[in-house]
Amino acid sequence: MSDMLKTGATIGILGGGQLGRMLSVAASRLGLRTHVYEPSANPPAADVAHQLTTASYEDEAALRAFAETVDVITYEFENIPTSALDMLESLRPIRPGREALRVSQDRLTEKTYLAALGLKTAPFANVESAEDLEQALSTIGAPSILKTRRFGYDGKGQSRLKSAEDAAQALADMAGAPAVLEGFVNFSHEVSVIGTRSADGQVACFDPGENVHRDGILHTTTVPARLNASQRMDAVLLTANILNALDYVGTMGVELFVTPEGLIVNEIAPRVHNSGHWTQNGCAVDQFEQHIRAVAGWPLGDGKRHSDVVMENLIGDDMDRVGDIALEPNAALHLYGKAEVKAGRKMGHVNRVQGAVKG
Template sequence: MTQPLAPGSVIGILGGGQLGRMLATAAAELGFDAHIFDPESDCPAGRAAARVWSAPWDDDGAIQAFAGKCDVITFEWENVPASAIDAAESRAPVRPGRKSLELTQDRLVEKSFIREAGCQTVDFAEVNSLADLENAVARIGRPSILKTRRFGYDGKGQAVVKAGSGLAEAWASIGGQPAILEAFAPFQRELSVVAARTVNGDLKTFPLAENQHSGGILRVSTAPAQASAGLEADALKIAEAIGNGLEHVGVFAVELFDVGGQLIVNEIAPRVHNSGHWTMDACACGQFEQHIRAVAGWPLGNTAPHSACEMTNLIGEDVSPWLDLASEPDVCLHLYGKRDTRPGRKMGHINRLFPLER
């Protein structure tokens, strides 16, 4: 299918968290019906969609039944099991496709792909044993970061190897799983570029965002980041190399380190991304609409911002002063409909708008 999906078509979304919810809302705005698949029937996205399908991820029959009602399927989460993608693909196109998942679900495969695509990464080494870790640290040095190859997010499955850190402890702390040791980048700041690519290979980027993390979780994104035209052009080249290399369809994000004006790729998210939430209120077409456009085979929307924005995540109890936040005149408040507030859980975000410096 390369024809654009007509309004009224069904967009299937694997995963019912906040990203799925914001995708569902964007789909509705364009006249689509969103169907959500999630093991939890009361998931946030299911409560803003036409239909929710609930079954375990390994229930291939349930996924096929869901997919049979969809005109295209996408996902909010890159760790969707391969078997679920297989089951979905038997009934409807899945966008982005398998390559985007296979090359980003595993940090070692991902870093190797990034280099092959002609982009820079930090130095890294494969670690399958304590002996591997010892050799890797001897080569890469300290500080460095040990990360599980799979299923890590928001700082989970990571251990920092500092001067004096015990390697056996680091290895044990990540459960002795297949891992990668990465050099620390001596970066001045963390940036990200959110891009979208169509079925036909058209690609557009939003302006660079500057990101502040804490405890492994994104806290604040400021966009458009202060950046020279040259740096924006470098980011576009990186997005093109990666988007084309993945044959990606939809939105993806590339996390970058700015090391003295050189952009080093940290990681790829083959989906809408927290550092793109600012686009919802600062651009005519935000990242969620952009993703729906791309997977529906539509042309991409305008990525030029009309406002500058500071996005702040509301994590855990950060959401408690929701009434005060709702009272601030230049704040756009987004809450995700999660039933319980838990430490470290993303409950919402705020977009604080500013006039754009032209």
């Protein structure tokens, strides 16, 4: 590949959280620099980025100056204002491209898109009014979940309806934001596939991981996931299907519900994903490096799993346990450098290496 970014080239990263931090580390392994753009002061990624811009996404001069120092632009979160993306895209390539952002920024668009690809999703309906919700409940029923179409993450912007009587409260919880009602899926467990597609269309997926959530936040990912051979194949093929349909360049997380009737796509994230952090200690090349390789025009690396891993998120005062975890055999710590501990805040994670994969 003659257009591989070379040593000393710079990748611009929108967002300076822990994902940007670990992307910067991965870039360094390939001899590449990063320039992080983040509105908040003192972000986690600043510790390991070559350059940092602290400015808002409305600051056109800062966006322009940022773009002019980098060779390509990527992002660690999907809710970047459209005006900023328009400006940046006029100056440098953005990878993954705008279509992936357009689709994933809005739950209704995303579910419609996935359904059009022939993939199974939970039943869903657009809700912009009490009438919409009444209509949606008549077809989807309860229990169900009303979710804001945009800006939801880690369980935020969601309201559960046990019965149709909860409709008014659920709609009030949305505070006027457009929403989507999702039907309840009777699933046994959740898995996710982390897949990457290179600039020339090569696709590689890591082994699926099995996710357990607590209080709406990912708690653990265990690899290998409980899946039979055909489910495993289906999970990988549908991920490749999505990556190809979007002409995607980079790493994506695909969350799947496992049901007796097959896999149901819960949601997609057009970025490296918390449920892929296990790859740091389970593979020679992890999800962050795969993303950087794709964005930098490199061929993908070998993401074969060499070890079984259980990843546990360290949230809020889980940090009190770091001294003990540091003593555990087979434990690889990954802290994010966040000085302030808050309830529900992701402070780090630990990958517990469970043993070598045989054969």
